[in-house]
Amino acid sequence: AGLKLRIEGKVARAADGKIKASARTKLPALTSADLKRLGASAPAGLSLPPGSAEVSLSYADGSARLDPAILAFGSSKIEARGSVRVPEGSGSPGLDMTIRADALPLETLAPLAPALAAYGVSGKATLDLRVSGTAAAPSLSGKAKIAALAASSSGLALTAGDLDAAFTPKNATAELKGKLSGAELSLTVDAKDYAGSPDIRVDGR
Numbered sequence: 664a665g666l667k668l669r670i671e672g673k674v675a676r677a678a679d680g681k682i683k684a685s686a687r688t689k690l691p692a693l694t695s696a697d698l699k700r701l702g703a704s705a706p707a708g709l710s711l712p713p714g715s716a717e718v719s720l721s722y723a724d725g726s727a728r729l730d731p732a733i734l735a736f737g738s739s740k741i742e743a744r745g746s747v748r749v750p751e752g753s754g755s756p757g758l759d760m761t762i763r764a765d766a767l768p769l770e771t772l773a774p775l776a777p778a779l780a781a782y783g784v785s786g787k788a789t790l791d792l793r794v795s796g797t798a799a800a801p802s803l804s805g806k807a808k809i810a811a812l813a814a815s816s817s818g819l820a821l822t823a824g825d826l827d828a829a830f831t832p833k834n835a836t837a838e839l840k841g842k843l844s845g846a847e848l849s850l851t852v853d854a855k856d857y858a859g860s861p862d863i864r865v866d867g868r
Contacts, residue, residue: 666691666697666701668688668689668690669688669689670686670687670688671686671687671688672684672685672686672687673685673686679723680723681721681722681723682721682722682723683719683720683721684718684719684720684721684722685717685718685719685720686717686718687715687716687717687718688715688716688717689713689714689715690711690713690714690715690716690736691713692710692711692712692713693709693710693711694709694710694711695707695708695709695710695774705774706774706775706777707774708773708774708780709774709775710771711736711737711771712736712737712771713736713737714734714735714736714737715733715734715735715736716732716733716734716735717732717733718731718732718733719731719732720732725748725749725750725751726746726747726748726749727746727747727748727749728745728746728747729743729744729745729746729747729760730744731743731744732744737768737771738766739764739765739766739767739768740764740765740766741762741763741764741767742762742763742764743760743761743762744760744761745758745759745760745761745794746758746759746760747760747798754797755797755798755799755800756797756798757796757797758794758795758796758797758798758801759794759795760793760794760795761791761792761793761794762790762791762792762794763790763791763792764788764789764790765789766787766788766789767787767788767789767790768785768786768787769784769785769786769787769788769809769812770784770785770786782814782815782816783813783814783815784812784813784814785811785812785813785814786809786810786811786812786813786824786826787809787810787811788807788808788809789807789808789809789810790805790806790807791805791806791807792804792805792807793805802832803830803832804830804831804832805829805830806827806828806829806830807826807827807828807829807830808825808826808827808828809824809825809826810825811823811824811825812824812825812826812839812841818844819843819844820843820844821841821842821843821848822841822842823841823842824839824840824841824842824848825839825840825841826838826839830857832858833855833856833857833858833859834853834854834855834856834857835852835853835854835857836851836852836853836854837850837851837852837854838850838851838852839851839852839867847868848867848868849867849868850865850866850867851865851866851867852864852865
């Protein structure tokens with residue numbers, strides 16, 4: 664059976680020729696099996712709680728602007744704002760976006776990244792990103808934080824972790840505090856030119 668959604672929205676053309684549209688809908692709980700039945704690619708084990716989606720956008724002169732697009736599920740929310748410029752010809756779309764995410768549960772999203780599932784990673788992630796450049800070669804900058812981070816590997820267990828990271832298109836820094844198999848852990852990472860010729864320094868105890 665297909666997915667049935669009730670979508671409320673409107674589309675209008677302003678006097679200046681700009682096209683404006685908005686839409687919203689409630690989303691049921693979804694599993695990887697549900698998404699595959701709809702023709703979407705989804706890793707095994709993915710399970711999302713009920714949520715909602717809404718978008719407000721405008722289009723004019725080859726540029727679409729999101730103001731905003733919001734996806735919410737459970738207590739988590741992802742919000743995107745900014746513009747996507749449609750190129751003339753076969754070029755890649757230009758991006759000027761901000762993406763913010765609150766309380767993303769890593770254990771729920773683990774099926775999207777096998778490494779997370781392999782190490783039993785859990786925690787709540789908060790992101791504040793700026794995306795520029797093009798869809799083919801995006802440039803990222805911003806901050807990320809993971810609270811209550813936990814993971815395990817080879818008999819070692821990380822618990823009560825807090826990770827704070829900041830990055831530009833070239834450099835990144837991160838600080839991790841928590842307990843490693845019951846002992847206090849504190850690490851700092853400084854990565855320069857990580858996308859080119861990485862120079863990575865790790866300090867900790």
